[in-house]
Amino acid sequence: MSAGNTFRHFFCTLFIMSENPYDKNAVQAPGLRLVKSISYLLDEQFRIPGTHFRFGVDPLINLFPIFGDMTSFLVSSGLVLAMARKGASNKVVVLMCINILLDAIFGAIPVIGQIFDFFFKANTRNLKLMREHYLENKHQGNGKNTVILALVILLIVMALLGFVLWKLGEWVLSWF
Numbered sequence: 654m655s656a657g658n659t660f661r662h663f664f665c666t667l668f669i670m671s672e673n674p675y676d677k678n679a680v681q682a683p684g685l686r687l688v689k690s691i692s693y694l695l696d697e698q699f700r701i702p703g704t705h706f707r708f709g710v711d712p713l714i715n716l717f718p719i720f721g722d723m724t725s726f727l728v729s730s731g732l733v734l735a736m737a738r739k740g741a742s743n744k745v746v747v748l749m750c751i752n753i754l755l756d757a758i759f760g761a762i763p764v765i766g767q768i769f770d771f772f773f774k775a776n777t778r779n780l781k782l783m784r785e786h787y788l789e790n791k792h793q794g795n796g797k798n799t800v801i802l803a804l805v806i807l808l809i810v811m812a813l814l815g816f817v818l819w820k821l822g823e824w825v826l827s828w829f
Contacts, residue, residue, distance in 0.1 A: 685783075688735050692776035695728065712770035715760050722761045729753040729776055736783050745786045749779040751803055
């Protein structure tokens with residue numbers, strides 16, 4: 654058995670993760686138990702009565718402009734750092750960082766950001782990525798291609814946004 658497989662076996666037996674990342678017995682180690690608890694608080698703590706829809710304090714914190722967004726981003730970053738210290742591959746860490754960046758960027762948009770925060774749940778997605786990495790052997794590698802793809806998509810979106818703003822500016826100036 655190789656060193657990577659030995660560590661994976663050790664992790665799976667030590668942390669005993671189940672299908673539901675928030676299951677009481679999903680995480681046994683103290684470091685990841687805290688990550689699971691904070692993620693649950695941020696994304697899944699409350700349930701709307703009569704539905705299966707859950708939300709946490711993240712969308713509520715983000716009702717406070719700038720302060721709420723920064724607080725949520727810093728807590729999520731700390732969770733990613735904790736999961737990275739527990740042995741996540743570089744690709745998993747990159748995917749987790751993309752999740753929290755999307756949450757921070759779209760969450761900062763007034764009104765739309767609050768709605769986005771209720772549905773995106775970056776911390777829940779990051780726990781799922783961690784579970785898939787260790788139990789299903791997914792998301793292996795260094796993440797370089799993922800970063801390049803994210804940057805290309807970001808540049809395309811910025812170019813499209815610039816074009817739309819340019820056309821909008823021309824249209825507004827044509828009125829005068």
